[in-house]
Amino acid sequence: xxxxxxxxxxxxxxxxxxxxxxxxxxxxxxxxxxxxxxxxxxxxxxxxxxxxxxxxxxxxxxxxxxxxxxxxxxxxxxxxxxxxxxxxxxxxxxxxxxxxxxxxxxxxxxxxxxxxxxxxxxxxxxxxxxxxxxxxxxxxxxxxxxxxxxxxxxxxxxxxxxxxxxxxxxxxxxxxxxxxxxxxxxxxxxxxxxxxxxxxxxxx
Numbered sequence: 474x475x476x477x478x479x480x481x482x483x484x485x486x487x488x489x490x491x492x493x494x495x496x497x498x499x500x501x502x503x504x505x506x507x508x509x510x511x512x513x514x515x516x517x518x519x520x521x522x523x524x525x526x527x528x529x530x531x532x533x534x535x536x537x538x539x540x541x542x543x544x545x546x547x548x549x550x551x552x553x554x555x556x557x558x559x560x561x562x563x564x565x566x567x568x569x570x571x572x573x574x575x576x577x578x579x580x581x582x583x584x585x586x587x588x589x590x591x592x593x594x595x596x597x598x599x600x601x602x603x604x605x606x607x608x609x610x611x612x613x614x615x616x617x618x619x620x621x622x623x624x625x626x627x628x629x630x631x632x633x634x635x636x637x638x639x640x641x642x643x644x645x646x647x648x649x650x651x652x653x654x655x656x657x658x659x660x661x662x663x664x665x666x667x668x669x670x671x672x673x674x675x676x677x
Contacts, residue, residue, distance in 0.1 A: 477506050478523045496531040500524055514556075518565050521545045538573050542566060563618040571614020572607050579606045 481502040485495040503520045510516040522545050529536040546566055549556055556562040579602075583589045593599045 477503065478527075492531060496527060499527045503527075515561050515565050518545060518549060518562075521548070522569070542569055542573070560618055560622050564615050567614035567618060568611040569614070571612070572610035575606050575610030575613060 478499070481499045485498050488498075490498060503523050507516055507520045522541050525541045525545065526536060529541075549562070583593065589602075593602065
């Protein structure tokens, strides 16, 4: 989802569209993506958060990520409170919550560390640091539900995931293959795991 939003944002900047048209173009693109995905509930939640973020930019308001996550969770739980016990719901908001938490902690660390600040002046190091923090945050936020539902969370997956590309792809494939042979695996779990796997690879 993050990649889709990035592409749409770049396109509207290239086209130099007026602010209102930019908002409608990005929103339409996100809804189109939701449509071709089959309206999967996990994608629906991600699209909702992306649209709220886009609307905040359109109104030139200060964007508070935790408020967007909380409001989206409230709306979906208001519609169907039973989603709170859904693995898909827990993975979606757990991953986002973990990422936001780790990014906040990382910003505090950078603010008091001149060496890290000097490293982040280089684009490649900045991207690498951000990727590591995002990957670890997603792992942190989803560790408990995955461990409880699937019965375990591999050490290899946790260690390699923080390495991002290409090791993240390898560890994701390893964990998928590993979990397909556990007693907790079933068709419902397969659907949720594939959704989560795609989100990890695309950094949603």
